[in-house]
Amino acid sequence: MTINTILFDLDGTLIDTNELIIQSFLHTLELDYPGQYTRETVLPFIGPSLQETFSSINKEKAATYIETYRTHNHHHHDSLVTIYPGVKEGVKRLHDEGYKLAIVTTKIKETAMMGLKLTGLDDYFDVIIGLDDVTKEKPNPEPIYKALEQLHAKAEEAIMVGDNSHDILAAKNAGTISVGVGWALKGEAFLKSFEPDYIIKSMDHLLAIVEER
Incomplete structure (x- = not known):
């Protein structure tokens, strides 16, 4: 798919x-x-x-x-707060190539917007699902479902990228592809224990996965 x-x-x-x-x-x-x-x-x-x-x-x-x-x-x-190396360039490329993009976070939307504006990422995301937008947080699939609904997207055509167990499990529960980031503070071994579909080393790695599927 x-x-x-x-x-x-x-x-x-x-x-x-x-x-x-x-x-x-x-x-x-x-x-x-x-x-x-x-x-x-x-x-x-x-x-x-x-x-x-x-x-x-x-x-x-x-x-x-x-x-x-x-x-x-x-x-x-x-x-x-800082932005990880290569993130802005990678997100911009995905945006420019027409991919549907959303933020799905356990932060309230106000705080999430602070980070997006500070790092210049706010121009690339039309959909932001914060804790105050849902009744159940990740790993419950509700936040992902809400993002997909607002993007008019299907779970089987989507990837969820995150740095924690909640992200991987939410992706599995929602039926999307699960991707863990290799720069996660808790480490690759921690993420791998939740069996994500992929662990990426960089945004270029994510772009390669998206383009090959």
Whole structure:
């Protein structure tokens, strides 16, 4: 089946927000849990939604933690977020060649737009599905289904690209091709354990996969 649609996760996939996310978690959790969390112990929190993560720590205070996190995150956003090498060129090429493109993220749309505008990627995505657009987050297929619906695309003609287990599993659940990025913070071995269809080393690698199918 010919591929005409590519869905991208945002954080850790197109833009490097790892340092921002780590610092935001440490800042938030240090208030109630001084010294208990480190850079290594917050890594599993990268990927799931803030609601899922903070509810697992303290359900009663999850809303307060989310507000603290987002305030810190937004304040430091522009100084810590960068784009991965080759991403802008690759996305532009896909856009110029007529592929349907969308962002499917567990961020709220407002925060996702901050990253897209900062890195100049906002011109290439007409469809952005954020956490506030769905009732169930990845790995539930709902966000992918919603993106496909808005793009007038079919799952069997689409690829979902991401850096985390939630992305791979959501792709499988939705019936799209699953692609993990080799530059993921958690590493290739972690992604391979979820059996994605492909692991890409670069955006050129993704372009080659799209063109050969």
